[in-house]
Amino acid sequence: MTDRYSRQILFSPIGIEGQDKIRSKHVLIIGAGALGSGNAEMLTRAGVGELTIVDRDYVEESNLQRQQLYTEQDVKQKLPKAAAAEKRLREINSDVKIQAVIGDANPELLAQIAQGKDLIIDATDNFETRLAINDISQKMDIPWIYGACVGSYGMSFTIIPGKTPCLNCLLKTIPMQGLTCDTAGIISPAVGMVVSHQIAEALKILVEDWEAIRTSFVSFDLWRNQYSSIKMSKAKDESCLSCGTNPTFPFLELGNLTKSTVLCGRDTVQVRPPKRLDIQLEELSKQLMTIGYEVKGNPYLISIETENKEQRMVIFKDGRALVHGTKDLIAAKTLYNRILG
Amino acid sequence: MNKVLFFAHLRDAVGEESIEMEANGKTVAEFKQQISETYDIQKLDTVMVAINEEFAPDSEVIQEGDIIAFIPPVSGG
Numbered sequence: 001m002t003d004r005y006s007r008q009i010l011f012s013p014i015g016i017e018g019q020d021k022i023r024s025k026h027v028l029i030i031g032a033g034a035l036g037s038g039n040a041e042m043l044t045r046a047g048v049g050e051l052t053i054v055d056r057d058y059v060e061e062s063n064l065q066r067q068q069l070y071t072e073q074d075v076k077q078k079l080p081k082a083a084a085a086e087k088r089l090r091e092i093n094s095d096v097k098i099q100a101v102i103g104d105a106n107p108e109l110l111a112q113i114a115q116g117k118d119l120i121i122d123a124t125d126n127f128e129t130r131l132a133i134n135d136i137s138q139k140m141d142i143p144w145i146y147g148a149c150v151g152s153y154g155m156s157f158t159i160i161p162g163k164t165p166c167l168n169c170l171l172k173t174i175p176m177q178g179l180t181c182d183t184a185g186i187i188s189p190a191v192g193m194v195v196s197h198q199i200a201e202a203l204k205i206l207v208e209d210w211e212a213i214r215t216s217f218v219s220f221d222l223w224r225n226q227y228s229s230i231k232m233s234k235a236k237d238e239s240c241l242s243c244g245t246n247p248t249f250p251f252l253e254l255g256n257l258t259k260s261t262v263l264c265g266r267d268t269v270q271v272r273p274p275k276r277l278d279i280q281l282e283e284l285s286k287q288l289m290t291i292g293y294e295v296k297g298n299p300y301l302i303s304i305e306t307e308n309k310e311q312r313m314v315i316f317k318d319g320r321a322l323v324h325g326t327k328d329l330i331a332a333k334t335l336y337n338r339i340l341g
Numbered sequence: 342m343n344k345v346l347f348f349a350h351l352r353d354a355v356g357e358e359s360i361e362m363e364a365n366g367k368t369v370a371e372f373k374q375q376i377s378e379t380y381d382i383q384k385l386d387t388v389m390v391a392i393n394e395e396f397a398p399d400s401e402v403i404q405e406g407d408i409i410a411f412i413p414p415v416s417g418g
Binding site for chain 1: 346348349350352358383384386387389391394395396397398410412413414415416417418
């Protein structure tokens, strides 16, 4: 298959030398949902040397509209996304070493699997994990590429330790009650556009074309026809606890993480955010009703059921949630992140 | 006067893609507060603000004619 990468090699910023570099690199993708599928497929086709992909969830029917690696068969078998992705990616390119990790990308796991990687691609669905990736990236000096989308809206930013501002410089705190694909929907072109921005940057990083890196924060709304590119040089904060002069990597500390605990003898998991939130229950319940959830509630809490009626989640105004019908901590956190971001 | 642009769900909350508003002399933090009160939008503290297509920290003072954009980071993926 000497012809396999010929068109990519003809592209002069890559060339034969660039292709060799791509083949010598190991990329870590966090999340195997919509962004994870798209990113993994493009990198596999591009001939990256090794790819590690981590995800805690399994394939469901509502994923098929946009998560390009999965099939109806994967849904029937309830395959973990990471395993289904690995199977499909091997079919696409047997040259690439694919490693699937089925698990929750918490700081402990991230620290293990980020070791020795050349690049981390963000394909998660929540800011807590992104800020942990951000700290790991600074601590281990590995570039990472933020990408996110909801509805017809998407954004991306490339973070290179020592060169660009980091995600913590931009956000300062974890944005809670962010819109998610499960509450505001998502169309596949928004996914594809974010993936394209991420992989263009990934290829530049893999071939070490540092001059070509996009230093602006890009965002777009494909339905409302809005595009923006924001210069970020002023965002770098020397007092930032993740990338400043005295970093403490706050998002790797257990005290700053969402906690899930099984409530004794109740087949229920409690999920508690790192700090008290003030959730606008009325607004959230309207959103959830629009997308077809049956919502019950009062001024203090709302209660919803999952599609398959197997679990019920009760969300309190302070951001705490009880997930009934499971003892699985990760499943409970997955459901929580889907609704609350 | 200043032109103010809203992205994603903020556009829906405000009801328009852009508005004209007087923001001259205010800091970004003060202007966020004003927008949040005028349009009854919660949690603008983590929304990114750009002035003339450049990231603006909360302490930056808005000048006459500046174009201000509100860009909310989202978490879906």
